Amino acid sequence: MIRISIDAMGGDVGPEVAVAGAAQALTRHPDISYILYGQQSVIEPLLASYPKLKDQARIVDCEIAVGMDEKPSQALRRGRNVSSMWRAIEAVKENESDVAVSAGNTGALMAMAMFCLKTMPDIDRPAIAGIWPTLKGESIVLDIGATIGADAKQLLDFALMGGAMARALFELKKPTVGLLNVGVEEVKGVEQVKEAGKFLREADIDNLDYAGFVEGDDLGRGTVDVFVVEGFTGNIALKTAEGTARQIAQYLRSAMSRTLMSRIGYLFARGAFQMMREKLDPRKVNGGVFLGLNGIVIKSHGSTDAEGYASAIEVAYDMVHNGLQAKIQHDLSEYHARNESPMGPEAA
Template sequence: MSSSVRIALDVMGGDHGADVVLPGAEIALIRHPDIRFLLFGDAALIGRHLAARPKLAAVSEVFATEVVVQMDDKPSQALRRGRRVSSMWQAIDAVRMGKADCAVSAGNTGALMAMAKVNLKTMSGISRPAIACLWPTMRGESVVLDVGASIGASAQHLIDMAVMGAAMARIVFDIERPSVGLLNIGVEEIKGVEEVKDAAAALREADYPGLDYRGFVEGDDIGQGKVDVVVTEGFSGNIALKAAEGTAKQVAEFLRGAIQRSFMARIGYLFARGAFHALREKLDPRKSNGGVFLGLNGVVIKSHGGTDAEGFASAVDIGYDMVRYELLSRIAAGINGRPQASGSGAGADSGISDELQVIS
């Protein structure tokens, strides 16, 4: 890898496009001066933004694209209409061709996953990619996957995700042997669907050196930070993620309402302002924005579509770390020695359309 980290940006992706992506890139550049950007999108629009940001312009190369993938496009539609010509596809293709080390987009999740899988292909030994995110916990943060790449999972796919999530945790948390748990409806070994129980048996018996398997975890264990890596299939993972985001907003609204309820409550807020600020920082979704697509022959980061510049910068930060600390080689090393599931996990990996089973 070169001394700089080359990051391709889908400038047109997300709810706000260039108005968020380019200010976010500027913030990330301040944190990581060795970043170089490849910007894909409307060249005239990008040029106007760069004119006001000379430092960003100095480390950026602009590539004009014809098509924007819309946030409500179906993955199959985006592939047909935007393949090879959209800002999203071109950013991913830059990674495939070795012109960029990483691609970041705030665009349509389903389209991004479909395009990334078609263009980059999955790593040898990986049946399906997964989306991993950083989840704020009482102990700090945990890696949680899959949070929306596809529906269902065989026992072997759950094992693969455990290995990939552990590789990411080693980078993010600087832990040699991250603790891993399988999300389940109870901690007892007799509970859960067969695929989860088969994956648990394989991980427990293998005593795999790349991770410390701790057994089953329940939904409330995620926020407690009981393990460094929580593994689940994309349907339940996406529901858990959206539920947690909604709960954080609900708590913030409850606090705001309580503070404004009376004069004495407002006086009390003045004395506790520091504590409220710390809580707000902890609940700020921008701090953990950025889902990592694991299992592909390239690094792709999905930013939340509605985030602001600070949130998008966090997604770029994650991409930078995944490249600088060689996520792909760590996953490849883990996959070569991972345990194998004895159960069949029938049906979870067969007959699933790459485009249509992605959770938006």
């Protein structure tokens, strides 16, 4: 059984999407059991449409819901111990669930997750890992917005955690890991990226294949399984790619509807366009994974629908099922056993 706690009040839409998404994920993974945190009077009637989900879910009534625009500090003050978001996370801490999922506001969710679960012993700062569709399939990109201005040690931690996640998600033995930089030559880039590259080259981790520096255009190519980057740049890269995809989709829509010939062409190629849409469907890669905490928390996109929410739940499922936390702990211990000082042999 995989036990998943859901902050049913989070997201732009709220419980309808969370409940429908939970039901959808359950049809594909019948071994999920849920705890749904939120307003019982709202959630209970929704369950009526999903008899299977009703059997596998228990509702915990919470009066407080964290707002999508609430600042993290305000959310913590108002929602600590009592909000649906807090309690979904706390269930992981209390070992009532294996993983928490929320579509609530990212800043508040990260603040509560850090406050409640705390970072793992060897980890300074958490990261959010995203799943990036590439020409080869999928890659993991972290950090996409948790830690602004990561130093070399933190980038190294991100590499280790991202590698463990790639093993859990893609079931790879030895994922390739690259550091995002502004050039592939060893001399280029910011000091902390160069230093992290040195650590990774010297670290010699069994489960990780360090591939050196990679650039922004390697993301779409899927050059490596794991792209490591500091959170400010990672967040801007992610949103730039999303924006570019929307921009091109918009170009394509106007081009295809402009003339009679292109409209006829569209009719013939409808299947191809459907395939494109599926390739670019952001719902299919929904689910940011909070890494580096004593427990797994998954952030679903706030504006997603039931299918997107189900994807986030399925990422949560995979992370638990494939032992993400144990893999992270294993890689961290291996690294530290081989490199006495946490800053690598050079600093010892």
